[in-house]
Ligand SMILES: O=C(/C=C/c1ccc(O)c(O)c1)N[C@@H](Cc1ccc(O)cc1)C(=O)NCCCOc1c(-c2ccc(O)c(O)c2)oc2cc(O)cc(O)c2c1=O
């Protein structure tokens with residue numbers, strides 16, 4: 001378990017993938033603070049290799065050159081301004097940290113202009129030399145890279161796709177990494193996403209985290225450890241298991257998105273079984289996981305286990321996100337993406353490398369906000385879709401309550417309450433739901449927060465009447481754009 005340090009009444013993370021620091025700073029004040037988001041996961045903040053072939057791919061952010069806070073998202077001052085402004089708006093910052101490896105396979109310069117030679121693990125701006133990278137003494141694969149994912153030693157001690165594997169067994173390396181993380185902590189961040197955690201020994205991570213300072217006491221209170229969630233891609237088929245990492249923090253639960261896509265996207269499973277959703281589905285304990293429908297990597301078709309739900313399937317994304325945010329299991333993360341022209345060739349997306357919207361000089365385009373609150377300049381801003389941001393508020397209002405009265409009215413028609421604070425009904429196929437349902441809510445008129453907002457004391461979408469017995473008439477067509485009804489005591493006229 002690891003505490004996300006959400007400000008009171010907040011409980012959802014949004015991954016503002018590849019956003020610039022100045023744009024995140026603005027979004028905290030104008031949207032994420034007022035809309036009750038807990039935190040932002042930001043892209044790696046440290047200097048990375050400038051990759052020009054292909055031209056500035058998103059994955060160059062995952063090829064470290066040094067721990068200087070200069071990237072396409074901005075410089076250290078802009079990073080500091082973002083963290084301070086977001087904390088002041090009640091929104092935390094989690095930094096995506098890449099500490100398993102440095103870049104590899106070639107030499108060049110990084111986003112701060114620092115020279116490096118990935119072939120000899122030479123990173124003068126840290127400094128790291130080849131004494132600080134793993135080698136044949138601990139990696140026994142044929143070519144120094146990971147070949148066999150069922151050999152835990154190889155997965156931890158060899159180069160991941162040729163990236164130079166840091167020797168985390170060494171105090172010097174542990175000190176350098178901890179120094180970087182403590183620098184971020186001193187700036188006011190609340191925690192870290194630990195990239196490629198599967199490729200590091202839990203004992204080495206423990207040694208690094210033991211070196212970390214507490215997070216800023218003025219912002220978070222005294223004696224608080226940084227929030228840690230570790231990327232462990234484990235869908236059950238490999239030697240390395242999520243459970244190995246529970247002692248050092250939470251883990252990313254990739255099974256979650258696959259199972260929900262089976263139901264809401266592929267329809268190879270039925271929503272009626274979701275009454276038992278949670279650890280009884282072969283998933284870890286709710287307090288040990290961060291949950292999500294898709295992430296920056298598998299939205300591009302990398303993930304095993306079947307395609308996840310992404311903004312390319314907007315209807316299913318809204319349904320799946322409504323379920324994720326209405327259900328108490330896990331600490332939820334929403335993916336906020338940018339558009340790229342997906343070009344599927346023989347099952348693979350030939351453009352899956354495409355970096356963020358950019359100007360002619362390859363600098364990242366700013367996020368523009370349209371009159372209807374959507375984003376321009378190629379940013380998708382899923383977190384600004386009404387059916388999504390209203391469910392962030394729903395989750396906040398029902399916090400602390402359990403699932404009550406879970407019911408199914410057919411294979412793909414479900415409803416449940418959250419204590420006496422909220423109620424949701426979902427039709428996951430093309431069928432029609434037309435039922436009187438006990439919502440367990442106090443009588444009154446509630447705004448359906450999927451079809452509209454609760455504004456100036458009135459509903460801009462459907463109004464749902466709950467009678468003195470707590471019953472409401474729910475009528476949902478599965479073929480409509482939003483086959484979900486969600487009501488809560490924070491949107492009652
Ligand atoms: O597709 C990518 C990048 C993917 C990626 C990047 C960051 C992530 O957090 C992530 O989960 C995936 N990278 C491209 C291009 C590439 C980049 C560097 C390189 O040396 C070679 C190729 C690619 O085709 N990668 C090979 C397949 C994806 O294999 C990668 C994985 C990965 C995928 C599945 C697993 O089960 C697993 O344990 C690890 O993690 C990374 C982590 C990184 O920090 C940097 C990486 O380059 C990668 C990474 O290449």
Ligand SMILES: [Ca+2]
Pocket residue numbers: 100155156157158165166199200
């Ligand atoms: Ca490693």
